[in-house]
Amino acid sequence: MIVDQTLVRINEGVQLHHGQGRRDAARGLFAQIWDEIGGEHGDPLHVCVLAHSMADVQDDPHQELIWDERALAAADRLTDDRAAQAGVPMSVAALYPSLHLNLGECHRKLGDLGRARECLQQAQSGIGALGDDDYGRLIKAGLERLTRQLAAE
Incomplete structure (x- = not known):
């Protein structure tokens, strides 16, 4: 199986936040990845996972809502085949x-x-x-x- 490096980097941000309590560092890494993937127009899997994770590091609930809405919109474009290709263990x-x-x-x-x-x-x-x-x-x-x-x- 090919390792999806974007998902690996998103997971690094998740670990910064949940594992180390470094919310700001996670937010910065997520913003960098967001730019690299092309924002909302990127691969739906990357957009969904990244936006879902970015929502968790927002201080303002209005911003959190925007990111959660982006994650949902990307999920609507995501296929089970694409998720499986990246090794996501669920539908x-x-x-x-x-x-x-x-x-x-x-x-x-x-x-x-x-x-x-x-x-x-x-x-x-x-x-x-x-x-x-x-x-x-x-x-x-x-x-x-x-x-x-x-x-x-």
């Missing part, structure tokens, strides 16, 4: 619950509870695509958390 359908969860969380932070609930519903409707693995459990736990938060608001 594109399995990405949607996470993408919609993140959008729902953004809308909740911004006070748009109606839109947050819509995103939560979209995420929940796709959970059948998730596996019974760490990723699937992580997303399902996030959906449960967002459900509780929205019920309390």
